[in-house]
Amino acid sequence: MRKFFLALAIMFPGFLLATVMVPLNINQLTEQAEKIVIGHCTDKRVYERGNMIWTEYTIKVYEVLKGGEIKEIKIRQPGGEIGDRGVKVSGAVSFGKLEESVLFLDKEKDGAYDLIGWAQGKFHVYWDDKTRTKYILQNLDGISFVQKDGKPVAVEPIKMELEQFKALIKAINAQKKGK
Numbered sequence: 607m608r609k610f611f612l613a614l615a616i617m618f619p620g621f622l623l624a625t626v627m628v629p630l631n632i633n634q635l636t637e638q639a640e641k642i643v644i645g646h647c648t649d650k651r652v653y654e655r656g657n658m659i660w661t662e663y664t665i666k667v668y669e670v671l672k673g674g675e676i677k678e679i680k681i682r683q684p685g686g687e688i689g690d691r692g693v694k695v696s697g698a699v700s701f702g703k704l705e706e707s708v709l710f711l712d713k714e715k716d717g718a719y720d721l722i723g724w725a726q727g728k729f730h731v732y733w734d735d736k737t738r739t740k741y742i743l744q745n746l747d748g749i750s751f752v753q754k755d756g757k758p759v760a761v762e763p764i765k766m767e768l769e770q771f772k773a774l775i776k777a778i779n780a781q782k783k784g785k
Contacts, residue, residue: 625697629751629761630723636778638722639710641673644731644772647701648678652686659693661686662718663701665709671775679711682718696748697724706731708742708771725749731768740768 636642649664663681670676685695699721701707710727711719721727726749729742744763751761766774 625695625724625748626750626752627697627723627726628754629759630726632764632774633778635710635722635727636672636775637782638712639672639727640713641676641679641711641719642671642708642775643667643673643676643679643711644669644671644706644708645679646704646706648704650701650703652688654688658684659686659688659691660684661700665701665707671708671772672779673711679709679714680718681709681711681721682716699725699728699745708768729764729771742766742768742771 630638643665645665645667647663648666651662651664653660653662661683663683665679665681667676667679681699681701683695683698683700685693685698685700687693708729708731709719710722712722713719725746726744729744731740731742733740743765746761746763751759753759764771
């Protein structure tokens with residue numbers, strides 16, 4: 607499915623306004639993920655392969671919620687800017703320097719990971735001064751969702767306290783192991 611969206615973005619860059627995806631809930635993200643990690647972006651590298659621009663982000667991992675221990679990962683996403691040329695792919699994610707995130711990762715391929723469900727698999731972590739609490743928030747801008755039968759469906763980005771989110775993921779993992 608990823609290759610299909612990428613092909614559309616390359617063939618019709620001026621016409622592709624939104625990526626269309628089947629929504630994934632927390633259970634599905636957790637079950638499909640090879641690894642779930644919390645970390646922050648330490649570096650970014652933009653390069654060209656063939657006719658496509660790619661951006662590779664280095665993430666320092668400081669907590670693993672699923673999968674084996676790992677200290678650092680690379681996430682490769684289509685799009686980026688080289689000089690005066692740029693490619694934007696709706697549904698692909700970007701990371702700011704030192705941005706903290708919870709990431710739902712697919713299997714490693716060619717030294718980098720993909721996110722489960724593209725932007726659905728990245729949750730930005732932020733600090734709320736009023737409540738003095740860390741929260742997570744999905745950014746689903748530019749994505750339209752459809753049910754498996756093709757009917758449009760409204761999806762609200764997930765927002766909750768980070769500790770509550772971590773507990774939910776651990777409970778889903780424990781339930782899955784118990785079956």
